[in-house]
Amino acid sequence: MSGDFDAVAVVALGRHYGRRRALADITFTARSGAIVGLLGANGAGKSTLLAILGTLLVPSTGRVVYGEVTAADGGPDLRSRIGMLGHDLFLYPELTARENLTFFGRLYGVADVDRRVVVALERAGLTGRGDDPLSSYSRGMRQRVALERALLHGPRLLLLDEPFTGLDQASTAALVARLRDEQARGVITILATHDLDVVDGLLSEVLFLRAGRRVTGAAADGSLRERYREALHPA
Amino acid sequence: MSGFLRVAALVVGKDLTVEVRSFEVLSTTLFFAITVVVIFAFGFVNEGVPVEGVAAAILWIALAFSGTLALGRTFERERQADTLRALMLAPADRPALYAGKLVGILVLMALVEAVLVPLVGLMFQAPIFVAPLWLAALLAAGTLGFAAVGTLFAAMLVRARSRDVLLPVLLYPMTVPVMIAGVRGTAALFQPEADIAMAQFWLALLMFFDAVFVTLALWTFEPLMTD
Numbered sequence: 001m002s003g004d005f006d007a008v009a010v011v012a013l014g015r016h017y018g019r020r021r022a023l024a025d026i027t028f029t030a031r032s033g034a035i036v037g038l039l040g041a042n043g044a045g046k047s048t049l050l051a052i053l054g055t056l057l058v059p060s061t062g063r064v065v066y067g068e069v070t071a072a073d074g075g076p077d078l079r080s081r082i083g084m085l086g087h088d089l090f091l092y093p094e095l096t097a098r099e100n101l102t103f104f105g106r107l108y109g110v111a112d113v114d115r116r117v118v119v120a121l122e123r124a125g126l127t128g129r130g131d132d133p134l135s136s137y138s139r140g141m142r143q144r145v146a147l148e149r150a151l152l153h154g155p156r157l158l159l160l161d162e163p164f165t166g167l168d169q170a171s172t173a174a175l176v177a178r179l180r181d182e183q184a185r186g187v188i189t190i191l192a193t194h195d196l197d198v199v200d201g202l203l204s205e206v207l208f209l210r211a212g213r214r215v216t217g218a219a220a221d222g223s224l225r226e227r228y229r230e231a232l233h234p235a
Numbered sequence: 236m237s238g239f240l241r242v243a244a245l246v247v248g249k250d251l252t253v254e255v256r257s258f259e260v261l262s263t264t265l266f267f268a269i270t271v272v273v274i275f276a277f278g279f280v281n282e283g284v285p286v287e288g289v290a291a292a293i294l295w296i297a298l299a300f301s302g303t304l305a306l307g308r309t310f311e312r313e314r315q316a317d318t319l320r321a322l323m324l325a326p327a328d329r330p331a332l333y334a335g336k337l338v339g340i341l342v343l344m345a346l347v348e349a350v351l352v353p354l355v356g357l358m359f360q361a362p363i364f365v366a367p368l369w370l371a372a373l374l375a376a377g378t379l380g381f382a383a384v385g386t387l388f389a390a391m392l393v394r395a396r397s398r399d400v401l402l403p404v405l406l407y408p409m410t411v412p413v414m415i416a417g418v419r420g421t422a423a424l425f426q427p428e429a430d431i432a433m434a435q436f437w438l439a440l441l442m443f444f445d446a447v448f449v450t451l452a453l454w455t456f457e458p459l460m461t462d
Binding site for chain 1: 242245249252253256257312315316317318320321322323324325326327328461
């Protein structure tokens with residue numbers, strides 16, 4: 001498919017809101033199959049970075065290169081290869097899960113959208129409730145629908161902002177398994193999370209962020225929680 | 236169907252489905268518009284006789300106020316689950332998303348006008364059936380100009396903290412020319428002897444504003460929404 005790429009390179013990226021610096025000098029590359037974790041306290045710049053990667057924000061400095069193209073050059077073709085699950089769910093509560101998925105599937109130009117929606121509802125464990133309005137779902141059920149919406153068009157780059165929020169243990173395990181499946185398919189996943197124990201062992205690369213800057217120097221071994229503490233709260 | 240029209244139609248269909256389910260925007264907008272007209276009727280109708288020449292202004296004031304309410308509520312719905320961002324993420328022409336939202340607003344405002352115009356006719360003894368096609372054309376052109384600017388500003392302000400204050404502050408000064416043309420054109424039709432030539436002049440002016448506003452909005456929607 002046009003717009004496809006096998007790596008995302010973030011080069012000296014910065015973003016300011018007026019005089020406030022949200023991100024400064026962020027550089028990293030994520031290749032096909034990578035699962036990159038963005039870790040840091042609230043306000044560290046994780047969501048801003050995800051929004052820039054999702055082409056929703058323009059960086060103030062630096063650039064993001066998707067394969068060979070930037071967001072400005074890639075346009076709709078590039079966006080067709082990006083899936084995003086935001087902190088809010090990007091779903092219409094008045095519509096049913098099936099209507100939400102069908103609407104976004106058509107917007108993305110997904111072929112055979114009705115069949116894909118049936119499969120997505122099965123994966124979310126919501127086959128029997130697909131025609132209920134989303135407002136009647138629990139937070140965890142909505143989160144599962146939102147994940148299926150983000151994956152419906154088979155993105156190359158998957159951006160997840162706090163994807164484990166509201167999920168019970170079984171749903172969390174299912175999401176981790178799903179991310180491993182997508183990893184095997186070559187999807188580049190970049191996720192921001194505070195659930196360190198859940199993603200420990202899942203991430204292929206970790207970016208620690210503090211006040212918009214990347215923090216380096218954490219030990220390569222030890223649990224993720226220990227490395228987080230060492231990087232962001234050194235003694 | 237071209238990609239632009241397909242995306243715009245999808246957005247309109249989604250917006251109308253959501254509205255049919257919730258009936259939230261139409262009911263509040265309609266209630267507000269009727270209330271405005273009834274309050275004006277208490278002030279400007281004395282013993283069944285309305286003050287001369289106020290009907291056109293009251294009609295357009297009610298449209299502007301209720302239209303602002305509809306714009307605010309429609310985009311508040313997109314803000315609540317951040318769905319406007321989901322639309323912006325889609326591989327669709329972003330101006331097509333704007334066009335879809337604009338048409339959705341126009342449909343809602345047309346439904347409000349379908350109630351409002353007879354109500355103004357009834358309460359202010361306005362001759363709404365003397366030149367109904369010219370009146371419909373003036374309303375359609377004026378509504379398009381107002382909604383074209385309003386949809387752009389409401390989308391821009393979705394993430395602003397003071398959006399409810401900023402929307403009218405930005406929208407009304409920009410749409411003053413539309414309102415003036417709408418009021419003057421409608422007043423020309425509501426005279427005892429309808430002045431069709433004058434109404435045509437104001438309609439032509441409204442169509443000029445429409446062309447300018449819609450073109451500018453389609454052109455600026457993507458850069459304004461991305462940064």
